[in-house]
Amino acid sequence: MKYKAYTLRNFESIPQIQQYLSEEERHAIRVVGEVLPFKVNNFVVDELINWDNFEKDPMFLLTFPQKEMLSEEDFEAVSNALLRGAPKQEIQEIVRQIRFKLNPHPAGQLNKNTPEWNGVKLTGIQHKYRETVLFFPSHGQTCHAYCTFCFRWPQFIGDKELKFAMQEVELLIDYLRAHPEVTDVLFTGGDPMVMNIKRLEHYIGALLDAKLPNLRSIRIGSKALTYWPYRFLTDVDADAVLALFERVVNSGVELAFMAHFNHYVEVAHPDVQKALKRIIATGAQVRTQAPVMRGINDDPAIWRDMWKEQVKIGCIPYYMFVARDTGAQDYFAVTLADALDIYRKAFQQVSGLARTVRGPSMSATPGKVQILDILELEGEKVFALRFLQSRVPEWSGKLFFAKYNPNAIWLDDLEPAFGKERFFYEEEAPLSIETV
Numbered sequence: 001m002k003y004k005a006y007t008l009r010n011f012e013s014i015p016q017i018q019q020y021l022s023e024e025e026r027h028a029i030r031v032v033g034e035v036l037p038f039k040v041n042n043f044v045v046d047e048l049i050n051w052d053n054f055e056k057d058p059m060f061l062l063t064f065p066q067k068e069m070l071s072e073e074d075f076e077a078v079s080n081a082l083l084r085g086a087p088k089q090e091i092q093e094i095v096r097q098i099r100f101k102l103n104p105h106p107a108g109q110l111n112k113n114t115p116e117w118n119g120v121k122l123t124g125i126q127h128k129y130r131e132t133v134l135f136f137p138s139h140g141q142t143c144h145a146y147c148t149f150c151f152r153w154p155q156f157i158g159d160k161e162l163k164f165a166m167q168e169v170e171l172l173i174d175y176l177r178a179h180p181e182v183t184d185v186l187f188t189g190g191d192p193m194v195m196n197i198k199r200l201e202h203y204i205g206a207l208l209d210a211k212l213p214n215l216r217s218i219r220i221g222s223k224a225l226t227y228w229p230y231r232f233l234t235d236v237d238a239d240a241v242l243a244l245f246e247r248v249v250n251s252g253v254e255l256a257f258m259a260h261f262n263h264y265v266e267v268a269h270p271d272v273q274k275a276l277k278r279i280i281a282t283g284a285q286v287r288t289q290a291p292v293m294r295g296i297n298d299d300p301a302i303w304r305d306m307w308k309e310q311v312k313i314g315c316i317p318y319y320m321f322v323a324r325d326t327g328a329q330d331y332f333a334v335t336l337a338d339a340l341d342i343y344r345k346a347f348q349q350v351s352g353l354a355r356t357v358r359g360p361s362m363s364a365t366p367g368k369v370q371i372l373d374i375l376e377l378e379g380e381k382v383f384a385l386r387f388l389q390s391r392v393p394e395w396s397g398k399l400f401f402a403k404y405n406p407n408a409i410w411l412d413d414l415e416p417a418f419g420k421e422r423f424f425y426e427e428e429a430p431l432s433i434e435t436v
């Protein structure tokens, strides 16, 4: 299959858009697509979306901007500007102001996690958890399609100040040499699998050639399996990509392919399964993760079927996340209580082989916080929570309690239980990443 991308500029040429959507619905895409990144492709459009029921289709909601993703006021502002043919500059200014309100950098990503090295701010690296460094190769900062909920959305709208990216793999290697506690490097973006084989070899090859004694795992965070499975099947360099994966494995470094799957329909597609099998045959491990999103996958049956199918093919279910506090969060938000219910009901219906999945988890400023349970303790209804990961390694695994709040959608909405003023992690001096 030949890749064809659709964006704001050409989406109205998609035959299904012409056939199924009203002018009003197309206008809504034009409006919201000005603010949030929008890109989809022929595989998603022709193979994954059921157009007969597009208003409710999870893959349509995942990739096409929806009117309600903006507040009414913001929607009207852009809509009016477009309808009266306002000058481009004026529209851009309206859009800029709206984006600014959408919390482009949740969980302190820009300032809190970016390390410094020899006086240089390493903008393409994030180091939040002791063992794992995130690396943002500058050529991997886009995706084969964009998820409408993506918390990395500022990276796709061309705002240089908001972008993390770093070309110099040498700086990464220096950093890893100086930080022997780091065992994992996670290539992320965007989607690193948008890079051609030359670029992938440049980055991954350099890491292998450096023979870092502390490097145990290279992880690649990617949605290419379901946004463009032909990356591993028929693209001109598909075989070379798989050969590179084999090279990593044969060098003694683990290759963990962190696959983003939102819905059962993605795993069920025969070409996705073929691609998965080829990746697994290289000796790579495939671990799967996704956020729970209203209208897309807020149903235990979807997760149950997805995890079962994943395990059947040889994947390891890894994380279920909570929608981050950025972009169109309100549109997609599932309450913490509902997320726990969905996780638990799905968990109860799969065998132990799929119970490797942890969640629901919030990637918040202090760390990854898992919602474990809702219970009554000392006469108070509480959430039991624990850190799966944290800025301070000693916090990981620690249990703590928050007042039950049925409307809470994020850690910031929670208050400590039992009349405490602060959560335990707010009492200890914050540890900056430089001192880890």
Ligand SMILES: *Cc1c(COP(=O)(O)O)cnc(C)c1O
Binding pocket: 126, 128, 129, 132, 133, 134, 186, 363, 368, 388, 389
């Ligand atoms: C999730 C995450 C990681 C990886 O954590 P694991 O629990 O090891 O998968 C690393 N860095 C950041 C910033 C993360 O959010």
Ligand code: SF4
Binding pocket: 142, 143, 145, 146, 147, 150, 151, 152, 153, 189, 190, 191, 222, 223, 260
């Ligand atoms: S594939 Fe990942 S990085 Fe790309 S838009 Fe979706 S969630 Fe964001």
